[in-house]
Amino acid sequence: MDDRHTVSLLLVDDEPANLIALEAVLEPLGERLVRAESGHEALKRVLDDDFAVILLDVRMPDMSGIETATLIRSRRRSQTTPIIFLTGLEKSTEMMFEGYSAGAVDYLTKPVVPAILRAKVEVFIELERARSRLKDEVQERERAAAELSAVNALLARRNEELALANAELDAFCAAVSHDLRAPLAHVEGFVELLQASAGGQLQPKETGYLTAMRTETVRMRELIGDFLRFARLGAAEPQFTRVDMTKLARETMDELAGRRPEGSVRWQIDELPPVEGDERLLRQVWVNLLSNALKYSQTRQPARIHVEGASQGDELVYAVRDNGVGFDPQRAERLFNAFFRMHSASEFEGVGIGLASVKRIVQRHRGRxxxxxxPGEGATFHFALPRSAPAPSS
Known part of the structure; x- marks a missing residue:
């Protein structure tokens, strides 16, 4: 908004010569000057326009300045408009009391001193500009508040829709995973029966087929279990307690150590800062990250896996480093997407749920x-959690 926008001044006098004189004094101010030659005309003007100040002659034949001021003050739109009385008579205490009672802010005696009149009027011009700026600012803030309220309402609806969609997806995944187990168990049982009843009559090649079928059914059962665990991650709100992350990481290491020959993996787990979190879910984070490091460093002799953590600002940051096959850093963001695989299944087993589960658990802790x-130089996986327990999600 232009701070120098023109304001309106109302000049009220029944003598045209006096109005010309006032205009000559005030014209250098560069504002809009509006004439009124009677009290009635002045009342019409204030109905149609807003004025920074009204210069009002006290003595007018049809309606005195005092009466005019009283009526101006009685109208809501003009009840706070400043009024300066102009009088050709000597000011008396009684007259001044009557004028101030009618709402005058000042009294000047004719003929007015131009410099004094301009100085007083300039004060009210600046007050009007300040009031106008404040009004515009309030209106702008009200518009911004209304827009923000609308955006928040839309965001709340979208969050509700997303939460509902996620809940339905979780339920669907859980149902599918559960329902797949029954027929798979039947297939696995029939394979075992076939091996038991006809194993001696089969050719070695046929026996190999049965063994492969049984191996694949076991693998399928494990994959369904992974799907089911992933779906259940969104089912319940995390239960926050004080979690010893060093203990969790070392227990996970002990569980995984048996997967590789003794001495083939060099583990290093530093002292890690404890955190407020769901111990059951955070254990799954360590299982997935350490399993991932172990899997992708299996071609190294020895494999080296280093776990570290530190406090950084408002976060506790943890990292798992390995000296495995690494990956293309340009594809790093996709690593945590469900079912995304950086390497082919023939190279490394898995369906791409482990890191997606890590991301989901960490995000449920309001982390990242x-x-x-x-490529070929190992990888480092980081996760950061809030130093204090976050507020429960709605």
């Missing part, structure tokens, strides 16, 4: 995950 790597 990211990864860094170079």
């Amino acid at each position: 995950v990211w990864a860094q790597a170079k």
Whole structure:
């Protein structure tokens, strides 16, 4: 808004010569000057326009300045408009009391001193500009508040829709995973029966087929279990307690150590800062990250896996480093997407749920995950959690 926008001044006098004199004094101010030659005309003007100040002659034949001021003050639109009385008579205490009672802010005696009149009027011009700026600012804030309220309402609806969609997806995944188990168990049982009843009559090649079928059914059962666990991650609100992250990481290491020959993996787990979180879910984070490091470093002799953590600002940041095959850093953001695989299934087993589960658990703790790597030079997976327990999600 232009701070120098023109304001309106109302000049009220029944003598045209006096109005010309007032205009000559006030014209240098560069504002809009509006004439009124009677009290009635002045009342019409204030109905149609807003004025920074009204210069009002006290003595007018049809309606005195005092009466005019009283009526101006009685109208809501003009009840706070400043009024300066102009009088050709000597000011008396009684006259001044009557004028101030009618709402005058000042009294000047004719003929007025131009410099004094301009100085007083300029004060009210600046007050009007300040009032106008404040009004515009309030209106702008009200518009912004209304827009923000509308955006928040839309966001709330979208969040509700997303939460509902996620809940339905979780329920669907859980139902599918559960329903797949029954027929798979039947297939696995029939394979066992066939091996038991006809095993001696089968050719070695046929026996190999049965063994492969049984191996694949076991693998399918494990995959369904992974799907089911992933779907259940969104089912319940995390239960926050004080979690010893060093203990969790070392227990996970002990569980996984048996998957590789003794001495083939060099583990290093530093002292890790404890955190407020759901111990059951955070254990799954360590299982997935350490399993991932173990899997992708299996071609190294020895494999090296290093776990570290530190407090950084309002976060507790943890990292799992390995010296495995690494990955293309340009594809790092996709690593945590469900079912995304950086490497082919023939190279490394899995369906791409482990890191997606890590991301989902960490985000449910109001944290974040990211990864860094170079092909052939190992990888580092980070996750950060709030130093204090976050407020429960609605």
